[in-house]
Amino acid sequence: MIESLALPPVFRGSGTILRNSFKSKKKPSTASKPAVSPKQPRQTRSQSLFETGSILFACDLAAAPPDEDIYPHQYTEDPTVAWEMLKTKRPVKLVRPMKLDTPIRPDYVRFVCVACSHGNFIDPKTVPPGDVLIIAGDFTSCGLPKEIKAFNDNMGQLKHTYKVVIAGNHECTFDQNFMKGSHKDATQAKELALKQALQAALSSAKTSSPKSLLTNCIYLEDAEVELFGLKIYGTPWQPTFDNWAFNMPRGQNLLDKWNQIPVGVDVLVSHTPPLGHGDMLASGARTGCVELLNSVSKRIRPKYHVFGHIHEGYGCTTDGYTKFINCCMCNHNLQPTHDPVLFDIHLPTETKQHFIHQTKKAQKRGSIFKK
Numbered sequence: 001m002i003e004s005l006a007l008p009p010v011f012r013g014s015g016t017i018l019r020n021s022f023k024s025k026k027k028p029s030t031a032s033k034p035a036v037s038p039k040q041p042r043q044t045r046s047q048s049l050f051e052t053g054s055i056l057f058a059c060d061l062a063a064a065p066p067d068e069d070i071y072p073h074q075y076t077e078d079p080t081v082a083w084e085m086l087k088t089k090r091p092v093k094l095v096r097p098m099k100l101d102t103p104i105r106p107d108y109v110r111f112v113c114v115a116c117s118h119g120n121f122i123d124p125k126t127v128p129p130g131d132v133l134i135i136a137g138d139f140t141s142c143g144l145p146k147e148i149k150a151f152n153d154n155m156g157q158l159k160h161t162y163k164v165v166i167a168g169n170h171e172c173t174f175d176q177n178f179m180k181g182s183h184k185d186a187t188q189a190k191e192l193a194l195k196q197a198l199q200a201a202l203s204s205a206k207t208s209s210p211k212s213l214l215t216n217c218i219y220l221e222d223a224e225v226e227l228f229g230l231k232i233y234g235t236p237w238q239p240t241f242d243n244w245a246f247n248m249p250r251g252q253n254l255l256d257k258w259n260q261i262p263v264g265v266d267v268l269v270s271h272t273p274p275l276g277h278g279d280m281l282a283s284g285a286r287t288g289c290v291e292l293l294n295s296v297s298k299r300i301r302p303k304y305h306v307f308g309h310i311h312e313g314y315g316c317t318t319d320g321y322t323k324f325i326n327c328c329m330c331n332h333n334l335q336p337t338h339d340p341v342l343f344d345i346h347l348p349t350e351t352k353q354h355f356i357h358q359t360k361k362a363q364k365r366g367s368i369f370k371k
Contacts, residue, residue: 070259070294072251079275079286086290090276090297095316095323098342100128108344109228109352111267112160113327115308118170119147120329120336124157127340131352132227133160135217136308136327137168137236137271142194143245144173145205148213155216161359162227163217166234167246168271168309173198173210174221174236175245191243220269222260228347228355230266233302238272238309239289246271250289258295266345268302271309278313278326296322304343314338 075082104110112128115136127133133155140147155163167174172194179198202208211219218225220234237257240247248254261268272289273279274296279288287310296305297319306325311334313326327341 070255070291070299072255073290073294076250076290079279079288079290080284082290083276083286083288086293087276090293091319092276092317093320095318097316097339098344100339100342102342104129104131105344106352107346107349109230109347111304111306111343111345113306113325113341113343114329115271115306115326116168116311116328116330117336118330118334119150122154122158122329124159127158128342129159130342131161131356132232133158133163134232134267134269134306134327135163135165136269136306137166138170138308139165139168140170142173143171143198143210144201145207145210145213146201148173148210152214152216155214161356164225164227164232164234164269165214165217165219166269166271167219167221167236169236169238169244169246171236172245173202178243178245178247188243222257224262224265228352230345230347231262231264232267232269233261233265234269235261236271238270239287251291254289255291255295258289258292258300261295261300263300265300265302266304268296268300268305270305270307273307273310273313273326274305274324277305277317277319277324278307278315279310280313281310282312282332303345306341316341 073082073086075085109132110128110130111132111134112130113134113136114122114127116138117135118138119141139151155165172178179195181195202210207213211221220232222235224231224233226232235257236246237248237254238246239250239254248257270292272292273287274293275286275288275290276293277288279286281287296302302322304323304325306327308326308328310326311328311330311332314328314331315326317324323343325341325343327338329336329338329340331337
């Protein structure tokens with residue numbers, strides 16, 4: 001069977017690959033002015049719950065300032081240098097994650113966040129309960145059909161009301177541009193071997209649409225879903241390295257993707273971290289996207305930004321407005337040592353109960369996860 005082949009060491013975690021391959025590039029880039037999405041009125045923030053230090057706060061977040069035009073940073077190709085230039089104007093404060101046994105209050109929506117499980121089983125006996133489970137990409141090693149089916153079965157065992165999933169760079173079969181790329185473009189032997197193995201696996205499984213194998217969750221790819229009246233947007237893209245799935249050159253190309261994210265999103269889910277938050281390798285090099293940071297802090301202004309990709313960056317930070325959550329399950333050695341990360345968003349009890357009731361009706365009809 002092709003799916004049981006011993007695959008090359010390219011299947012190591014993203015943080016490991018970046019740590020071994022990241023090279024500083026200090027040449028500034030030039031780019032034309034992006035097409036910025038039309039300005040939209042900001043919505044008043046709901047009450048959100050989080051911990052700073054050892055104190056639990058419930059605070060009403062102020063309305064965001066008007067959105068601004070975003071341009072590629074001159075040092076977008078060297079995020080470490082870009083961060084040195086920006087860090088004095090971009091506050092980053094560590095935030096203590098919510099305890100896993102924190103009771104779920106009836107007037108709050110509980111989110112449970114996991115990323116970069118890399119095929120590891122998410123145990124229903126140990127994962128905290130909640131209303132919305134978020135999987136921020138890299139739930140497989142390379143997107144083999146058998147991995148996707150196993151993950152989907154895993155999602156079916158979890159009791160969260162909704163499960164929202166995005167792809168990461170390891171879901172290679174989800175990226176048609178990656179799969180359809182000419183073998184002549186595969187400059188490394190490992191990339192060619194990977195594409196050949198994946199194509200053979202898809203043929204063996206008799207499927208041309210691996211995304212369709214996800215029947216127990218809501219899959220988002222540059223798309224939004226509204227749950228409990230809260231807007232959740234998911235996007236899989238990340239800066240290019242090693243020619244993996246959903247790679248995009250830094251600068252204008254990635255900014256064009258971020259410009260698709262609408263203003264008014266409550267929870268942004270991306271695979272890549274923004275610059276300065278959960279993006280630092282053990283070497284001290286920064287790997288986050290500066291255009292994503294500027295888009296989040298200046299225009300999108302979500303309550304929460306959930307991501308993974310950089311295993312060493314696990315943890316929570318805030319800029320005083322948005323809470324940033326790197327929820328990688330695996331450490332840099334691909335060992336599943338990190339706990340899920342929880343957060344709550346306030347919602348009137350009657351509103352939450354209405355959505356739960358509607359969800360149960362949809363589940364009985366078998367239509368809850370239909371696109």
